[in-house]
Amino acid sequence: MAHYGEKKVAVTGVGMSDISRNATKTPMALTIDACMQAIEDAGLKRSDIDGLSSYPGADNNASGFSPIGAPQLQDALRLKVNWFSGGGEVPGQLGAVFNAIGAIAAGYCRHVLVFRTVYEASARKMSKQANALFDGGRAHGQLMNFAPYWAMTASVQQALYFQRFAHDYGLKPETTGRIAINNRRNASLNPAAIYRKPITLDDYFASEIIATPLRLFDCDVPCDGSVAVVLSHIDAARDCRNPILRVEAVGSAQKVRYSWDQISGEALARQATISSSAMMWERTDLKPSDVDIAQLYDGFTYHTAAWLSSAGFCKPGEENDFVGDGSRIALEGDLPINTGGGQLSLGRMHAYGQLHEAATQLWRRGGDRQVQKDLTVSINTTAGGPLSGCMMLVRE
Amino acid sequence: MEPTAPPRPLPALNDDNQAFWTGGSEGKLMIDRCGDCRAYVHPPTPFCPACESRNVAAEAVSGRGRITTFTINHKQWMPGLPVPYVLALVEIDEDPTVRIPTNIVGIAPEKVAIDMPVEVLFEQVEEVFVPLFRPVEG
Ligand SMILES: [Zn+2]
Numbered sequence: 226m227a228h229y230g231e232k233k234v235a236v237t238g239v240g241m242s243d244i245s246r247n248a249t250k251t252p253m254a255l256t257i258d259a260c261m262q263a264i265e266d267a268g269l270k271r272s273d274i275d276g277l278s279s280y281p282g283a284d285n286n287a288s289g290f291s292p293i294g295a296p297q298l299q300d301a302l303r304l305k306v307n308w309f310s311g312g313g314e315v316p317g318q319l320g321a322v323f324n325a326i327g328a329i330a331a332g333y334c335r336h337v338l339v340f341r342t343v344y345e346a347s348a349r350k351m352s353k354q355a356n357a358l359f360d361g362g363r364a365h366g367q368l369m370n371f372a373p374y375w376a377m378t379a380s381v382q383q384a385l386y387f388q389r390f391a392h393d394y395g396l397k398p399e400t401t402g403r404i405a406i407n408n409r410r411n412a413s414l415n416p417a418a419i420y421r422k423p424i425t426l427d428d429y430f431a432s433e434i435i436a437t438p439l440r441l442f443d444c445d446v447p448c449d450g451s452v453a454v455v456l457s458h459i460d461a462a463r464d465c466r467n468p469i470l471r472v473e474a475v476g477s478a479q480k481v482r483y484s485w486d487q488i489s490g491e492a493l494a495r496q497a498t499i500s501s502s503a504m505m506w507e508r509t510d511l512k513p514s515d516v517d518i519a520q521l522y523d524g525f526t527y528h529t530a531a532w533l534s535s536a537g538f539c540k541p542g543e544e545n546d547f548v549g550d551g552s553r554i555a556l557e558g559d560l561p562i563n564t565g566g567g568q569l570s571l572g573r574m575h576a577y578g579q580l581h582e583a584a585t586q587l588w589r590r591g592g593d594r595q596v597q598k599d600l601t602v603s604i605n606t607t608a609g610g611p612l613s614g615c616m617m618l619v620r621e
Numbered sequence: 622m623e624p625t626a627p628p629r630p631l632p633a634l635n636d637d638n639q640a641f642w643t644g645g646s647e648g649k650l651m652i653d654r655c656g657d658c659r660a661y662v663h664p665p666t667p668f669c670p671a672c673e674s675r676n677v678a679a680e681a682v683s684g685r686g687r688i689t690t691f692t693i694n695h696k697q698w699m700p701g702l703p704v705p706y707v708l709a710l711v712e713i714d715e716d717p718t719v720r721i722p723t724n725i726v727g728i729a730p731e732k733v734a735i736d737m738p739v740e741v742l743f744e745q746v747e748e749v750f751v752p753l754f755r756p757v758e759g
Contacts, residue, residue: 361630369632370664371722373751375698376708377630384692385710392690392735436694436708486710487663489718493690493710 229474229508230330235462236470236618237336238267238455239584244417244572246346248449252292253301255451256342260302263453268466269336274455276334277306280321280341280575281313289348289449298340308333316477316501317607317614318522318576323477325456335461339454341577345447370486379524379609380444382485384436387527390494391438394534394542398438401526402429403551404562405442405569408523411556412566414594419446420570443526448572452581469621470587473602476505476615488611497613498535498606505604505615506537513537516617517600518586519560520579523567528608536606536615561596576607587620626701631749638665640679645743645750651679652719661716684741685757686713689720693730705730711739711754727755 240262242255250258264271283294295311298304308328316323318341325337364372376382390396405424412418424442432442462469480500481492488496506512513536521532530544538560539547548554554562565571565582572578583603585591606615634642641664644651653662655669656676662669669677691709707725712718725733726742739754 363633364630365633367664369638372630372632373746373749374708374722374724375627375629375694375702375706376722378698380696381692381694381698381708384694385690385708388692389690389735433695434693435696436692439692484664486720486722487718489689489712489720 231326231472231475231508231616233459234326234329234456234472235459236454236472236584237457237462237465237467238263238265238269239581240264240266240453241417241578241581242451244419244448244450244574244578246419246446246448247350248344248347252342252344252449252451253297255449256293256298256340256453257301259342259451259453260298260338260340263338263455266467267336267455267457269455271302271304273336274304274338275307276325276328276337277304277309278321278325278328278337278339279311280315280318282311287348287352289344289346291342292344293342293451304338306334316479316497317612318609319580319605319607319614319616320477322454322456322580322616323475323614326472326475329456329458336455336457339456340451341575342451343447343574344449345573346449349447367485380439381436382610383525384439386494386496387438387443387525390527390531393494394544396527396530397545398430399426400530400545400548401443402426403548404523404526404529404554405429407551407554408563408567408569411564411594412570414592415565415571416592418566418571419448420566439525442569445524445568445573446570448574450572450574452574452577454577454580454584467588470584470618471621473511473617473619474505474508476501476503478504479612481611483611485610492611495531495535496608496611498531498608501613501615502535502537505617509617511602511617516560516602516604517598518564518583518596518603519562520564520567520583520603520605521562522576522579522606522608522613523563523569524573524609526569529562529567532606532608536604556594556596564591564594564596576605580605583618587618626703627699629744629746629751631746634749637667641665642749644679644681645745645752648743649681650684650713650741650752652682652713652715653677654680661719663719682713682715686711686721686739686754687717688725688733688735688737688739690735691725691733693733707733709733709754721752723752723754725755726753
């Protein structure tokens with residue numbers, strides 16, 4: 226298996242700005258905080274960074290979805306790079322990481338800085354209609370199929386998939402509730418998280434219905450913040466400060482229709498999670514039972530539930546039993562999930578908060594929320610729309 | 622004063638999708654279909670993924686289908702938006718892989734269900750005839 230390029234790549238440093246609902250700094254200042262922290266964490270200097278990658282590229286509007294792109298950051302930090310990339314047409318939110326892995330494996334770069342910056346909380350305070358998907362006028366591209374039906378937000382569209390998943394696999398609201406409760410409990414132990422007050426099943430059931438079956442507590446939290454990760458060639462990583470976190474496998478396969486409305490069959494409930502997961506497992510000798518912790522995407526709680534079976538931790542339809550009373554997915558359980566609070570409670574850092582958390586746990590810097598058992602293998606997954614992606618890290 | 626309901630945001634029309642979005646002017650739901658192998662192609666695209674033919678053109682279908690999935694939206698995403706409303710994906714009777722995002726009308730939202738038979742109707746906004754669906758009578 227050693228010929229797979231991602232195995233030559235390691236996570237060497239991570240950084241995170243303040244994550245909040247009301248930033249006191251500009252998006253650029255937050256981005257610089259995260260990026261400089263990640264570079265320093267790796268034991269590197271700005272001049273060591275020879276690649277730059279970001280998701281989803283600057284959108285240059287007031288939505289706050291992506292206020293800073295690779296060009297702005299490259300210039301701000303005066304980086305001299307061999308390669309850079311920023312864009313949203315990638316296999317899920319971690320696509321910028323997959324691109325960076327490819328660039329390192331191809332030999333373009335040795336140390337790639339990857340970042341994700343959001344400013345959605347502040348943007349919404351300035352305009353109630355700040356919308357990442359639609360800014361008025363006529364709708365173009367795939368959005369046009371939904372626009373006439375007042376379905377311009379991810380919540381309403383994803384509720385369609387959530388409904389179908391619940392219909393096909395019998396997913397119970399108690400199960401998605403337990404996922405939300407687990408994330409909040411983990412967030413209560415994470416000083417960086419936005420929402421830290423523990424919640425109960427009663428709180429979950431009392432939370433506002435957004436779009437059936439989606440409740441407010443099923444939804445992640447728009448926020449302001451930035452996360453950065455340094456990826457390095459494994460040879461260069463050995464000279465860095467932290468223990469090696471090698472990329473064991475990547476799953477980027479999109480073998481279902483890339484359409485919010487035309488996916489059918491199993492994919493209507495599960496989107497591309499099946500094909501991306503299959504690719505990840507094909508590229509490693511490890512098995513789901515080898516995974517010590519999982520950061521499973523939680524843009525909405527049902528994503529996490531779907532990923533439990535898509536990643537192979539249980540069979541489809543067994544998500545209710547797997548989650549049970551929540552003890553198995555808790556910090557003390559067999560498979561601790563979303564150990565930093567996830568997007569539901571830490572804030573919607575679009576998979577990058579959870580990548581930061583995976584490294585934090587594997588490096589045993591988790592403080593009060595540190596998983597106590599030995600940790601070697603971690604997976605991160607993404608979802609949303611028809612897309613997904615996943616990756617596995619192994620601490621050497 | 623009560624805010625008025627916002628107009629439906631409209632798609633940008635072009636030669637590929639014109640028939641789908643304006644077929645309602647004649648009461649017809651127009652779906653692209655391959656002239657060679659007769660496969661349906663949606664969204665409208667001048668290529669048949671089944672046989673690679675470019676001989677694809679819109680044809681009227683029955684306008685009947687089933688609800689594949691749906692959500693009852695309760696959140697007022699913009700001022701004046703009438704809630705609750707039902708967003709659904711409808712699969713057409715002729716080909717269940719052809720999915721049409723739509724609003725389900727003419728029924729109390731809480732009575733909508735997966736697999737419910739529905740039929741098309743149209744709401745004109747400017748030059749666009751937006752396909753909506755309602756339960757099949759009887
Ligand atoms: Zn054909």
